[in-house]
Amino acid sequence: MINFKPLFLILLFSFNVSVSFGQSKSKYERKIFFPDLDNYKTLLTDFHQHTVFSDGAVWPSIRVEEAIRDGLDAISLTEHLEYQPYAKDIPHPDRNRSYIVASQSAEGKNKNLEKKLIIINGQEITRSMPPGHINAIFIDDANKLLHIDDSLKGIKEANKQTAFLFWNHPAWPAQRSDGIAKLDEFHKYLIKNNLLHGIEVVNELYYSEEALQIALDNDLTIMGTSDVHGLIDWLFKVPDDNEIQDNYLPGHRPVTLVFSKDKTKKGIKDALFNGRTAVFYNELLIGKEEYINPLVKKSLTIDNISDLKLGYSEDGKSTIKKVRLKNISDAPFLLKNLNDYTFESNSDIINIEPNSTHTLSIKTSGKPFTELNFEVLNAIIGPKKYLKLNLPISK
Ligand SMILES: [Zn+2]
Ligand SMILES: [Zn+2]
Incomplete structure (x- = not known):
């Protein structure tokens, strides 16, 4: 059994490298x-x-x-x-x-x-x-x-x-x-x-x-x-x-x-x-909402939006959207999904690491796609109160 350990570690290591791209x-x-x-x-x-x-x-x-x-x-x-x-x-x-x-x-x-x-x-x-x-x-x-x-x-x-x-x-x-x-x-x-x-x-x-x-x-x-x-x-x-x-x-x-x-x-x-x-x-940001909200909005932005391309369906179209989130700050962001949509690869809790990008695959089912809403569970605006973050989708 012990021989499998190094291989497992190598796999873990390469995963870390790929997400930090x-x-x-x-x-x-x-x-x-x-x-x-x-x-x-x-x-x-x-x-x-x-x-x-x-x-x-x-x-x-x-x-x-x-x-x-x-x-x-x-x-x-x-x-x-x-x-x-x-x-x-x-x-x-x-x-x-x-x-x-x-x-x-x-x-x-x-x-x-x-x-x-x-x-x-x-x-x-x-x-x-x-x-x-x-x-x-x-x-x-x-x-x-x-x-x-x-x-x-x-x-x-x-x-x-x-x-x-x-x-x-x-x-x-x-x-x-x-x-x-x-x-x-x-x-x-x-x-x-x-x-x-x-x-x-x-x-x-x-x-x-x-x-x-x-x-x-x-x-x-x-x-x-x-x-x-x-x-x-x-x-x-x-x-x-x-x-x-x-x-x-x-x-x-x-x-x-x-x-x-x-x-x-x-x-x-x-x-x-x-x-x-x-x-x-x-890993916490703590403060008044009036400063935590703009700080998080400057730190975590939507970097890119695209449609999921399907090579094998009749018209190649899908209602699944790919949204790339970019975090340029040293705080991670632990996001809780407040949208009607569910995700293809994530549960409704998403951890965006510091200085990283994360692509969310969003199943919109053809519903209007104008904004994303999250609760930021590590952005504290009062005792047991977390920032509600609204990210508008610009066309
Ligand atoms: Zn003292
Ligand atoms: Zn002191």
Whole structure:
């Protein structure tokens, strides 16, 4: 029996090669890619990371290098303001040092890069619950945020600096033993007074449906971050380019897609304050319908339509249509058929892999053929709510 195994593997392997035909980008490439929207650039960001300047294990230049490898547009190194376990080893009375070191590193590397990396000054205001941990990004001076005796003072100072503030890991079991994100009076006060602007729906390896509901109910910007302390590659199982294999999708860090008018700090800040984000986490896209819908429509398009040709019937005609779907993004799309038609080769659940094409053979039975409708089961627009995608058939 054991002799048949290699043959089976070879067959599997060649199948994988044949379905990946026609891609513009290899689905195994490390850099993350999503298309722009009509009016906005789609920028890739990770605004929650640590280095040795708080409790992380690496120097800021490593964070810069990781971000460049992942094809990111902007990052922030958000050191714990009140938790500095290596302060004796790496004394830094100026709490902006992590940002300054990263900025210098990025400046050097950007000279040789087509896609420049933007570094944004940030800190993690690290308190017990409530309010828990809150990231403040787009700050002017981290030193002024440090108020050991009073949680609210640092938050107010960050707001005075016109920073963007978001609530980190609101479902973290260390601060919410049931793993359920919920608002305390303190958070309600912050939201009511416009002192808190966003919430992490995804943090590191965790996704919280309750946090998503809080974001939607309170009009908070939806955020997803790595909160990395060690190495991105180890935490998210990202293979290096020379390790990439044909039989699995590379892991990736969670990123916040920011829909920005331009690639500037000002543009990103404006997008964050106006809630123009989505999260890419594992194989999920999570966000408000108004951004998830155009993002999926730009990513997944009808590439080609043709009639099934019959060489052996009387007139050679068939009511079966061949529709080629093209996915140019790094997210797969798990589609559920909402049409009256059935398919020739697929069940009513179809998985379109990242950066691939898939030809659907649709049995129209002569019914009007003007649009295709799917539920996208990995495009989440609310707790247990999935995007309904309409693809018009243009003649
Ligand atoms: Zn934290
Ligand atoms: Zn953190």
